[in-house]
Amino acid sequence: MPAKRVSGRCEGTRHGGEIHLRAARLNNCSRSSRRRALYAERNAPETPKGVNRGGTAVIRPLHGSPCGGFFIFMNKMKGKITMRIYEELVARGLIAQVTNEPEIREMINSGKATFYIGFDCTADSLTAGHFMALTLMKRLQMAGNKPIALIGGGTTMIGDPSGRTDMRKMLTREDINHNAECFRRQMERFIDFGEGKAQMVNNADWLLNLNYIELLREVGACFSVNNMLRAECYKQRMEKGLSFFEFNYMIMQSYDFYYLFKNYGCNMQFGGDDQWSNMLGGTELIRKKLGKDAHAMTITLLTDSQGHKMGKTAGNAVWLDPKKTSPYEFYQYWRNVADSDVLKCIRMLTFLPLEQIDEMDKWEGSQLNKAKEILAYELTKLVHGEDEANKAQDAARALFGGGADSADMPSTSLSADDFADGKISVIDILVKAGLAKSKSEARRLIEQGGVSVNDEKVKNLDFSLSADEIAADPAIIKKGKKIFHKIVMA
Numbered sequence: 001m002p003a004k005r006v007s008g009r010c011e012g013t014r015h016g017g018e019i020h021l022r023a024a025r026l027n028n029c030s031r032s033s034r035r036r037a038l039y040a041e042r043n044a045p046e047t048p049k050g051v052n053r054g055g056t057a058v059i060r061p062l063h064g065s066p067c068g069g070f071f072i073f074m075n076k077m078k079g080k081i082t083m084r085i086y087e088e089l090v091a092r093g094l095i096a097q098v099t100n101e102p103e104i105r106e107m108i109n110s111g112k113a114t115f116y117i118g119f120d121c122t123a124d125s126l127t128a129g130h131f132m133a134l135t136l137m138k139r140l141q142m143a144g145n146k147p148i149a150l151i152g153g154g155t156t157m158i159g160d161p162s163g164r165t166d167m168r169k170m171l172t173r174e175d176i177n178h179n180a181e182c183f184r185r186q187m188e189r190f191i192d193f194g195e196g197k198a199q200m201v202n203n204a205d206w207l208l209n210l211n212y213i214e215l216l217r218e219v220g221a222c223f224s225v226n227n228m229l230r231a232e233c234y235k236q237r238m239e240k241g242l243s244f245f246e247f248n249y250m251i252m253q254s255y256d257f258y259y260l261f262k263n264y265g266c267n268m269q270f271g272g273d274d275q276w277s278n279m280l281g282g283t284e285l286i287r288k289k290l291g292k293d294a295h296a297m298t299i300t301l302l303t304d305s306q307g308h309k310m311g312k313t314a315g316n317a318v319w320l321d322p323k324k325t326s327p328y329e330f331y332q333y334w335r336n337v338a339d340s341d342v343l344k345c346i347r348m349l350t351f352l353p354l355e356q357i358d359e360m361d362k363w364e365g366s367q368l369n370k371a372k373e374i375l376a377y378e379l380t381k382l383v384h385g386e387d388e389a390n391k392a393q394d395a396a397r398a399l400f401g402g403g404a405d406s407a408d409m410p411s412t413s414l415s416a417d418d419f420a421d422g423k424i425s426v427i428d429i430l431v432k433a434g435l436a437k438s439k440s441e442a443r444r445l446i447e448q449g450g451v452s453v454n455d456e457k458v459k460n461l462d463f464s465l466s467a468d469e470i471a472a473d474p475a476i477i478k479k480g481k482k483i484f485h486k487i488v489m490a
Contacts, residue, residue, distance in 0.1 A: 083354070084109040085143035091354055092347050094136060096273040096298040099283060104295050107268065111144025115268035116260055118203075118253065119187075120152035120160060121179035122171070125321035126186050128311030128333070131383070132302055134190045135349060136270060137198070141191065147198040148266055149187050150256060151180045154207030158249050160278075176204075186320055189383075199264070203256050210255075219255055222288045223281065231277030250281045257282030261294055273298040302348060305340040320383055326410045327384040331392035332483070334376040339368045342375055350378040399484050411486035414470065423464045426453060426477075429487055435479045445479065452478040 086105040089095050098104050107113045117133050119126070126134070137147040156176050159169075171179075180202060191198045228234060228250060234242055257279070260266035269279050279296035286294040302310045311318045318333050319325040325333075337345060347357050352374075360371055373393070381389035395409055412433040418424055424432075427442040430451065436442035443461055445451050451458045453465070454476055465475055467489065475487040 085139065085145075088354065089136070089139070093344065094132070094300055094348055096300045097276055098297045099280070099295050100293070103293075104268065104297055107295070108140065108143070108145060113140065113145040113268050114148065114264065114266045115140065115145060115270055116148035116150045116257075116264075116266050117270045118150040118152050118155070118256065119183055120156045121176050121183055122156060122159075123317075123319075124179050124182045125319040125324050126183060127320065128318040128330075129302070129309065131311070131320065131379075132299055132349060133270070133272070134187065135351075135382075136299055138190055139351075141198060147191060148260060148264060149191060149193075149198065149200045150260070151183055151200065151202040151204075153177065153180050153202040153204030155203055155249065155252050155256070157204075157208075158252060159246060160249050160253075180204075182321070201260075201264070203252075203259075206259050207252060207255070215251075215255075218289075219251060219258075219285065222285050223251060223254075228277075228281075232274070234277075250278050253278040254281035254285045257294065258285045258289060261286050261290070261292075266294075268295045268297065270297050270299060273301045300348070302345070305338055310337070310341070310345075322384060322388075327380055327388040328392045328395055329410050330383060331376045331380045331389070331396060334379050335372050335396060337372060337375065342368055342371045346371065346375050346378075350375065351382075352378065409476075409484055409486045411474070411488055413488050413490040414467075415490045416467065419467050422468070423466050425462065425464045426451065426458055427461065429465070429475075429477060430479070433477060433485050433487065435477065435483065435485060450480050 083091070086108045089108075104113075117137060119130060119133075137149065141147050153176055156171060156179075157173075184200060187193075187200065193200055228247070229238070231250065234247070234250075253275075257266070257269050269282055271279055276296075276298050279298065283294045283296050286292060304310050317325075318330060320330075322330075334345070343357065343360055343363075346352060346360065347354075350357075360374075363371055376396075377389050377393050380392050384392075399409070412429075414424065414429075414432070418428070418432065426446070427436075427439050430436040430442040430445065431439055436445060442451075446458050446461055446463075449457060449459075453463070455478075465487075469475070470487055471489045474489075477485045477487060479485070
């Protein structure tokens with residue numbers, strides 16, 4: 001639901017570089033709005049020197065603020081908006097939970113946060129689900145804070161039980177090392193690594209060398225089993241069974257924070273909202289072992305209007321690796337988000353100015369298609385570069401406009417072995433191309449009128465194409481209204 005905006009004049013005095021807003025003078029303010037305005041006043045960013053009263057204050061509702069502060073003060077002076085990074089994160093809806101909001105706000109806004117985000121190497125590519133974490137790192141680095149990208153070469157050996165109904169597949173060290181290298185190359189596209197900049201570390205460097213007895217004595221004694229079992233990541237697994245193997249994951253992640261705090265000066269951990277229990281374990285371990293405070297902040301999980309995690313399509317992840325999800329497919333995924341989700345995604349994932357996004361909040365109907373194009377283009381440009389974003393956009397527009405085939409369309413190559421008597425059924429093509437998980441699903445799609453070949457709707461389950469036909473002219477398969485796929489001969 002679009003946020004309601006309440007505006008008024010700054011009828012107050014300037015003290016110490018801050019505008020003190022008289023909330024009671026705001027136009028059309030309810031009692032609750034005035035209370036929230038007072039919160040905004042207390043947390044207003046500093047006003048630039050030489051600025052006098054009379055600017056326009058904008059009080060904006062912010063859903064999901066962890067501290068009861070649902071509004072933020074943006075000081076508009078001489079056509080400029082001054083907003084510090086923490087306030088921007090809140091305005092974009094990125095912050096879910098924090099351990100100590102005033103201290104975290106001050107550290108982040110002053111560029112004094114050395115923070116880490118962990119990435120377990122469970123696949124050979126990062127996904128759209130990791131993308132928000134990467135953009136958060138980038139935003140904070142641009143504000144002067146120092147990121148540590150933690151590659152989970154050690155924790156991946158165990159596997160995080162959070163959000164799982166069963167135990168993760170155990171990977172070999174070779175697979176984990178390969179995945180870690182893939183992660184490193186992808187992260188370097190987003191984050192500026194180097195001396196005095198961001199750091200990349202691998203927890204295999206310390207976790208794999210731990211002595212189990214020493215760990216139990218030094219670290220295990222700091223954890224209450226009763227408290228651990230109350231954590232959501234464990235509670236949801238108790239009915240089907242939680243292995244002792246997985247039970248150790250929280251201790252490993254907590255030890256990571258403890259190790260980084262001691263050796264890298266890392267004072268803050270960020271992660272997905274489902275990691276809250278694990279992150280609190282780290283802050284508690286640091287407090288008990290070192291007697292010092294460390295902080296944790298969770299990022300809002302990106303979900304659609306039905307509450308499902310975004311970043312998956314047809315049961316598969318949307319990958320950042322162009323070999324696993326092509327730039328065109330990546331573009332199309334974001335181009336096809338629901339109307340109710342597009343502006344939220346733009347606010348949370350892109351680097352477009354908030355003022356521009358606020359104007360887009362007013363868009364309705366066909367204007368939302370323009371918003372989806374903006375979302376898809378901006379994200380594809382961030383992940384794959386401007387050239388690939390332009391190609392994907394041109395290809396999509398050509399297809400939706402009734403244009404011809406595009407070289408940038410995702411494709412599947414068929415070999416002679418895929419044909420029987422020189423022909424292949426459209427059912428087998430759908431499965432081969434990954435447009436259907438099974439032949440039964442492919443049949444349902446055809447029966448429901450959801451499949452076209454070369455702009456002709458498939459009405460017969462026995463419909464097939466010959467190898468000669470495909471060799472002469474690649475077939476364009478259309479699934480539904482928005483998914484296009486090219487079939488070629490190898």
